[in-house]
Amino acid sequence: MLSFLLPQRVKLLGLLIAAGVVAAVAALGWQVAELGAQRYAIGGWGAPLGIDLYADGLSLLMLMVNAVVCLGVSVYSTGYFNRAYFRRSRAIYFWPLWMFLWAALNALFLSSDIFNLYVTLELLGLSAVALVALAGGADALTSAMRYLLINLLGSLFYLLGVALLYHRFGSLDITILSQHIEPSPAVWVAMGLMTSGLLLKTALFPMHFWLPAAHASAPAPVSALLSALVVKASFYIFLRLWLEIFPVDSSVFGELLGVLGAIAIFWGGVQALRQTRLKMLIAYSTVAQLGYLFLAFPMASYFAWKGALFILLSHALAKTAMFMAAGNILHFGGHDRIQDFDHVVQYQPLTSAAFALAGISIMGLPPSGGFIGKWLLLEAAINSGQWWLVIIIIMGGLLAAAYIFKVIGYAFTQSRKSHQTRRVPIRMEWTALILAIAAILLGLIAPWPLAIMDIGLPFSGEAAG
Amino acid sequence: MNTLYLYTIVGVGLFTLGLYALLIHSDLLRKILAINIMGSGVFLILVALAARTQGAVPDPVPHAMVITGIVVAVSATALALALVIRVRTKVGHANLPEQSLE
Numbered sequence: 184m185l186s187f188l189l190p191q192r193v194k195l196l197g198l199l200i201a202a203g204v205v206a207a208v209a210a211l212g213w214q215v216a217e218l219g220a221q222r223y224a225i226g227g228w229g230a231p232l233g234i235d236l237y238a239d240g241l242s243l244l245m246l247m248v249n250a251v252v253c254l255g256v257s258v259y260s261t262g263y264f265n266r267a268y269f270r271r272s273r274a275i276y277f278w279p280l281w282m283f284l285w286a287a288l289n290a291l292f293l294s295s296d297i298f299n300l301y302v303t304l305e306l307l308g309l310s311a312v313a314l315v316a317l318a319g320g321a322d323a324l325t326s327a328m329r330y331l332l333i334n335l336l337g338s339l340f341y342l343l344g345v346a347l348l349y350h351r352f353g354s355l356d357i358t359i360l361s362q363h364i365e366p367s368p369a370v371w372v373a374m375g376l377m378t379s380g381l382l383l384k385t386a387l388f389p390m391h392f393w394l395p396a397a398h399a400s401a402p403a404p405v406s407a408l409l410s411a412l413v414v415k416a417s418f419y420i421f422l423r424l425w426l427e428i429f430p431v432d433s434s435v436f437g438e439l440l441g442v443l444g445a446i447a448i449f450w451g452g453v454q455a456l457r458q459t460r461l462k463m464l465i466a467y468s469t470v471a472q473l474g475y476l477f478l479a480f481p482m483a484s485y486f487a488w489k490g491a492l493f494i495l496l497s498h499a500l501a502k503t504a505m506f507m508a509a510g511n512i513l514h515f516g517g518h519d520r521i522q523d524f525d526h527v528v529q530y531q532p533l534t535s536a537a538f539a540l541a542g543i544s545i546m547g548l549p550p551s552g553g554f555i556g557k558w559l560l561l562e563a564a565i566n567s568g569q570w571w572l573v574i575i576i577i578m579g580g581l582l583a584a585a586y587i588f589k590v591i592g593y594a595f596t597q598s599r600k601s602h603q604t605r606r607v608p609i610r611m612e613w614t615a616l617i618l619a620i621a622a623i624l625l626g627l628i629a630p631w632p633l634a635i636m637d638i639g640l641p642f643s644g645e646a647a648g
Numbered sequence: 649m650n651t652l653y654l655y656t657i658v659g660v661g662l663f664t665l666g667l668y669a670l671l672i673h674s675d676l677l678r679k680i681l682a683i684n685i686m687g688s689g690v691f692l693i694l695v696a697l698a699a700r701t702q703g704a705v706p707d708p709v710p711h712a713m714v715i716t717g718i719v720v721a722v723s724a725t726a727l728a729l730a731l732v733i734r735v736r737t738k739v740g741h742a743n744l745p746e747q748s749l750e
Contacts (some may be wrong), residue, residue: 305724309723310722324731328732333688339690346690346710
């Protein structure tokens with residue numbers, strides 16, 4: 184709000200708020216770690232009527248990765264929106280929208296009832312669309328438009344599901360619902376509606392068509408956010424619903440999701456290899472990585488959920504770093520055509536290192552966070568004897584390696600064309616690198632986030648799997 | 649009971665109609681209208697289902713949800729219309745380009 188009033192100070196204000204939120208998340212983290220899952224009733228109304236906030240290990244982890252990525256993006260943006268060809272008026276709009284998006288994300292991860300989730304989802308969607316449109320070109324505007332329509336469509340499906348669930352059980356609270364739920368036609372219909380709405384927003388394979396255009400045409404910090412967090416938000420809701428509300432013995436749905444996820448990994452990987460522009464390549468890589476998250480559903484075991492969550496966390500960090508690196512390269516050379524990269528490694532060693540490190544995590548090489556996630560998924564697949572999943576996970580890693588090495592290869596070589604270059608603010612390079620390093624470090628400190636996941640865990644009962 | 653189901657069925661009908669229109673029209677204004685019709689369908693269902701038992705006072709919570717929903721729908725429509733204007737000035741027409749499903 185304040186950032187509308189004080190356009191001159193907006194950057195400073197943005198950074199201050201960013202620091203404040205990070206501190207608040209850290210405090211909440213300490214509280215949850217010490218005392219277990221927390222529930223807070225806003226205005227003292229309590230569960231059936233009022234709005235509750237709820238924090239357990241899952242939401243805490245999401246909040247933490249959110250805080251880290253958002254702090255990174257805030258710092259990056261102070262450099263990014265300084266550029267001469269970004270009109271000042273646009274840059275001023277970035278900060279309030281960005282704070283709005285962040286607030287929506289935080290609220291979403293803390294919500295404890297399904298209608299609140301709908302509202303936060305809409306807030307998130309609207310601010311994300313406005314941020315995509317900030318880029319201002321014809322491409323950006325049309326893809327923002329498409330993104331908006333998709334978002335509204337998904338939300339309406341979700342809301343219809345909420346209506347049915349409320350009619351059947353008379354409550355919106357996730358905990359209360361989970362106690363009363365029982366398989367019945369109404370529940371199946373509600374589940375189908377909510378699932379399809381959320382999958383549309385998460386961009387699982389047949390419904391991914393809107394994602395690459397929207398993510399690639401947005402300004403770099405915005406693409407980073409969209410890929411790292413916004414699609415994860417609808418996945419988070421999906422995971423919550425699936426684990427806590429809907430009957431667990433829905434193995435046919437689970438298999439279907441797994442197959443779609445597998446197709447997404449291949450399709451995204453192959454498409455990424457075919458792209459000639461860096462940001463499109465990274466966007467398709469997001470499609471592929473989202474596929475991994477859905478591989479956990481056919482296995483539905485303790486390790487599988489943890490693996491998927493771990494991939495989610497490391498992907499958030501790594502993909503932010505990648506899009507930032509892409510933004511730096513774009514800024515530096517004025518284009519992101521992969522074939523025309525001209526000695527990027529020599530001119531921008533930090534950016535290239537960031538891209539390579541993030542790539543290691545995306546490919547799933549040890550000791551990165553991506554490796555731990557894939558390892559957990561592999562272990563779960565072998566334990567449950569689903570060999571086709573093992574093959575897919577390994578093939579997906581190879582495809583990722585192929586498209587990342589394609590970029591790195593061109594980054595070392597000289598291009599035939601020469602172009603004008605501009606200096607990139609050093610903090611933009613450093614934030615990309617630091618986030619990439621964080622993605623790697625996530626693998627080294629793996630036991631710690633895994634322990635957080637166990638706090639108030641919705642799937643702890645299935646530990647035997 | 650009859651009116652309740654009538655409203656619910658009309659709501660589902662509006663939702664389906666809106667979905668159909670959203671998918672087949674390429675004009676952006678029509679698409680936005682279609683989304684709004686879908687939204688009205690959902691709101692109608694919510695309100696209709698709030699009257700759980702015949703004659704009793706209807707459950708207020710779905711009404712609160714509908715009000716919130718309307719607020720969201722209005723702001724979404726405003727944003728969508730603003731975007732349409734921008735698309736029109738930049739691209740020259742208010743259609744989404746055909747997209748190959750790669």
